[in-house]
Amino acid sequence: MPTELSASPQSLSSADLFAGASASTLKIAAASARWRRVPNGKRIFRQGDEDARAHVVVAGGVRISQTGSDGAQVVMRFICAGEMFGTVALFTDRKYPADATAIVDTIEASWREADLLDLMTRFPQIAINAIRIVGWRLQEMQNRARELATRSAEQRIAQALIRLGQQSGRSTPAGTTILLPLRRKDIADISGTTLFTASRILTGWARAGLVTDQRRRLTIADHAGLQQVAEQS
Amino acid sequence: MPTELSASPQSLSSADLFAGASASTLKIAAASARWRRVPNGKRIFRQGDEDARAHVVVAGGVRISQTGSDGAQVVMRFICAGEMFGTVALFTDRKYPADATAIVDTIEASWREADLLDLMTRFPQIAINAIRIVGWRLQEMQNRARELATRSAEQRIAQALIRLGQQSGRSTPAGTTILLPLRRKDIADISGTTLFTASRILTGWARAGLVTDQRRRLTIADHAGLQQVAEQS
DNA sequence: CCGCAAATTTGCGCCAAAGCAACGTTTTGA
DNA sequence: TCAAAACGTTGCTTTGGCGCAAATTTGCGG
Numbered sequence: 001m002p003t004e005l006s007a008s009p010q011s012l013s014s015a016d017l018f019a020g021a022s023a024s025t026l027k028i029a030a031a032s033a034r035w036r037r038v039p040n041g042k043r044i045f046r047q048g049d050e051d052a053r054a055h056v057v058v059a060g061g062v063r064i065s066q067t068g069s070d071g072a073q074v075v076m077r078f079i080c081a082g083e084m085f086g087t088v089a090l091f092t093d094r095k096y097p098a099d100a101t102a103i104v105d106t107i108e109a110s111w112r113e114a115d116l117l118d119l120m121t122r123f124p125q126i127a128i129n130a131i132r133i134v135g136w137r138l139q140e141m142q143n144r145a146r147e148l149a150t151r152s153a154e155q156r157i158a159q160a161l162i163r164l165g166q167q168s169g170r171s172t173p174a175g176t177t178i179l180l181p182l183r184r185k186d187i188a189d190i191s192g193t194t195l196f197t198a199s200r201i202l203t204g205w206a207r208a209g210l211v212t213d214q215r216r217r218l219t220i221a222d223h224a225g226l227q228q229v230a231e232q233s
Numbered sequence: 234m235p236t237e238l239s240a241s242p243q244s245l246s247s248a249d250l251f252a253g254a255s256a257s258t259l260k261i262a263a264a265s266a267r268w269r270r271v272p273n274g275k276r277i278f279r280q281g282d283e284d285a286r287a288h289v290v291v292a293g294g295v296r297i298s299q300t301g302s303d304g305a306q307v308v309m310r311f312i313c314a315g316e317m318f319g320t321v322a323l324f325t326d327r328k329y330p331a332d333a334t335a336i337v338d339t340i341e342a343s344w345r346e347a348d349l350l351d352l353m354t355r356f357p358q359i360a361i362n363a364i365r366i367v368g369w370r371l372q373e374m375q376n377r378a379r380e381l382a383t384r385s386a387e388q389r390i391a392q393a394l395i396r397l398g399q400q401s402g403r404s405t406p407a408g409t410t411i412l413l414p415l416r417r418k419d420i421a422d423i424s425g426t427t428l429f430t431a432s433r434i435l436t437g438w439a440r441a442g443l444v445t446d447q448r449r450r451l452t453i454a455d456h457a458g459l460q461q462v463a464e465q466s
Numbered sequence: 467c468c469g470c471a472a473a474t475t476t477g478c479g480c481c482a483a484a485g486c487a488a489c490g491t492t493t494t495g496a
Numbered sequence: 497t498c499a500a501a502a503c504g505t506t507g508c509t510t511t512g513g514c515g516c517a518a519a520t521t522t523g524c525g526g
Contacts, residue, residue, distance in 0.1 A: 066375065070466035072383040076375050091361070091368040097375060120361060127360035128324070128353060134367045135324040141374040142299065142309050142330060148381035149425030150305040153513065184474065192382030197513060199475060215522090216473095233303035386483065417504060427484060432505060448492090449503095467526105474521070485510080492503070 016133055017084060020125045032115040037107055044100040044108060045086060052089035052096055053110040057081050060106025061168070061180045065189065066098045075190035077137075078103070078180055080168040088134060090116065103180060151230075153193040154201050158230035160191045161211070165220050174212060174219050181216040249366055250317060253358045265348040269341050277333040277341060278319060285322035285329055286343040290314050293339025294401070294413045298422065299331045308423035310370075311336070311413055313401040321367060323349065336413060386426040387434050391463035393424045394444070398453050407445060407452050414449035 018026060035058070038044055044055070047066060062079040076098055079085045089096045090113045120127035140163075147156050161178070169176040188198040205211045210226055212219045220226055251259060268291070271277055277288070280299060295312040309331055312318045322329045323346045353360035373396075380389050394411070402409040421431040435451075438444045443459055445452045453459055 066379050068379060068383055069464075070383070072379075074379040074382050076378070088368040088371055091365040092372060097372050117361070121357045124354045124357040124360055127357055127364065128350065131360065131364050131367060132324040134364060134371055135321040138321055138367055138371045138374060139325060139330050141371060141378055145309070145374055145378045145381060145425075146299050146301060146305075146307040148378060149307050150301055150303070192378070194514060195474085196476090196515075199473095200513090203475070231302070416502095428504085429485080429506085430483060433483095436505070469526100470524090472521105472523075475519080477518090478516090479514105480516105481514085482512100483510105484512090486508085488506090490503105490505075492501105494499100494501080496498095496500105 017126060017129050019129055021123060025119070025123055025126075029111075029119060033109045033111055035107065035109050038102040038105070040102055040105050042102050044102060044106075045096050047096055047099050049096045050094060052094045053086065053112055054084065054090055054116050055086040055100070055108050055110040056084050058107040058109055060102060060104045060108075062106060062108070063101045063103050063186065064098050065101070073185075073189045074192065075186060076141075078164065078167070078186075078190070080180065084133060086110075087130070088137075103182075103186075148192045153191065153197050155230050155232070156191040156193065157187060157198060157201055158226050160187065161218065161220060162223075162226060162230060164218075165223070169220070172219065175221040176223060177217060177219040179217070182218060183216060250359060250362050252362055254356060258352070258356055258359075262344075262352060266342045266344055269343070271335040271339045271341055273335055273338050275335050277335060277339075278329050280329055280332050282329045283327060285327045286319065286345055287317065287323055287349050288319040288333070288341055288343040289317050291340040291342050293335060293337045293341075295339060295341070296334045296336050296419065297331050298334070306418075306422045307425065308419060309374075311397065311400070311419075311423070313413065317366060319343075320363070321370075336415075336419075381425045386424065386430050388463050388465070389424040389426065390420060390431060390434055391459050393420065394451065394453060395456075395459060395463060397451075398456070402453070405452065408454040409456060410450060410452040412450070415451060416449060 018029060021029070034053075036044075038060070044062065045052075057079050059081050061081070062085060064076045064079060064085060066074050066076060068074075077085075079100075085100060086096055094113070120130070147159055151159070164178045164180070164182075165176045168179045170179055171177075184198050184202070185195050187202065188195045191198065202211065202213065205226075206213055208225075210220075210222045210229070212221055251262060254262070267286075269277075271293070277295065278285075290312050292314050294314070295318060297309045297312060297318060299307050299309060301307075310318075312333075318333060319329060327346070353363070380392055384392070397411045397413070397415075398409045401412045403412055404410075417432050417435070418428050420435065421428045424431065435444065435446065438459075439446055441458075443453075443455045443462070445454055
């Protein structure tokens with residue numbers, strides 16, 4: 001039996017990007033940032049946009065999703081406070097590969113490509129940190145691709161909830177509550193299934209006491225049970 | 234209708250990693266490399282191994298695959314001559330996230346983590362090049378995840394062949410021949426389907442004149458037709 | 467607090483593709 | 497050169513989960 005894959009990703013925060021940077025470096029970084037307030041539901045950038053910048057969520061939450069030419073949506077990732085997004089575009093063709101939409105009222109900071117490249121050239125550690133962050137995300141996408149190809153819809157939803165719990169969960173008396181407000185469609189689009197299947201499975205779990213769901217705020221009541229669903233072969 | 238995603242990835246060669254490096258930089262890089270000959274079928278590293286190094290295929294071809302705890306296999310990528318692999322592990326937890334297996338007799342060069350980090354710190358452009366390469370791969374995995382979630386098995390196989398043609402295709406009178414020798418299982422595992430489905434679809438295409446298949450060497454005879462299969466909504 | 471719009475639930479039919487088994491073909495290595 | 501093993505094909509059966517429609521609940525603006 002092969003080695004089990006590492007649970008991995010941790011929170012990929014902007015703090016990691018500037019890890020090891022001196023006070024003066026941070027000052028230079030802060031000076032070149034642009035800050036914005038984004039209301040719930042508003043798009044921050046759109047797939048194909050060309051003026052790519054590097055973004056960080058200061059407060060709130062963002063959905064990163066791709067929309068196929070047939071209208072099918074897939075959520076690549078949810079971004080919580082402190083995490084980077086939109087950064088990969090800077091290093092490829094400068095076109096954002098996905099949409100970014102605020103799913104709660106959000107504040108985000110961003111940097112121009114030139115400013116970030118300048119920082120990286122002067123402080124190589126920042127560039128190395130960036131590889132590390134992108135590397136984790138690549139590993140996560142590889143794991144998700146494996147799951148899409150080999151696991152059932154139920155297992156994928158379970159795994160998605162476990163990831164979201166690690167990423168943005170808060171411990172409460174009832175269990176781990178996922179802070180981001182998620183609709184059934186969001187759950188479906190990040191698990192690679194349909195609204196209907198996601199609804200059926202979640203109501204089933206709610207009845208079985210695995211999760212509870214109040215006003216789009218999911219709580220994982222039985223973490224071990226959920227893990228078992230995700231891992232059953 | 235949303236902007237169509239860029240076809241993207243190009244060949245991600247080691248040349249890109251050292252793009253812009255001076256002759257002296259290259260000399261330092263070459264001096265610290267380790268070279269190995271790997272016979273067809275032999276594993277180069279294994280998922281979970283800890284002594285991660287940065288690898289380049291000098292000649293031959295390599296299959297990067299993950300094996301789930303239930304034995305299910307997924308191919309993440311095939312690596313052709315000139316391309317990097319195994320590099321992401323250096324920047325995450327130093328454990329290879331997948332297996333690497335030679336699928337033809339292969340020569341591979343590799344660097345220790347310390348040597349590569351040293352190079353990157355001294356020549357930040359190399360670090361920036363590395364982000365670019367990993368960024369392209371992340372985008373490619375995101376596209377593949379979207380396809381796994383939203384497209385049919387037939388469309389995914391078509392897309393996989395198109396990618397392989399771009400990556401390792403050679404023009405011949407009969408069309409574009411994919412140089413890597415691929416078994417039905419390889420095709421299935423990179424498209425997220427089964428051996429049986431892959432076989433059925435490929436024999437169908439062979440009958441229709443879209444592809445020909447001689448001794449595990451696939452040739453795309455009708456590129457436009459294949460593209461149409463991949464894109465039909 | 468009301469009423470409308472959006473989100474969710476649920477029953478049901480259906481199909482793409484997985485799983486299985488049996489058989490043909492190619493490759494390998496001794 | 498030949499046999500065994502690996503690989504590929506194909507018919508049949510089974511099923512997870514998609515898609516639609518209709519009913520129900522929730523959330524929001526006024």
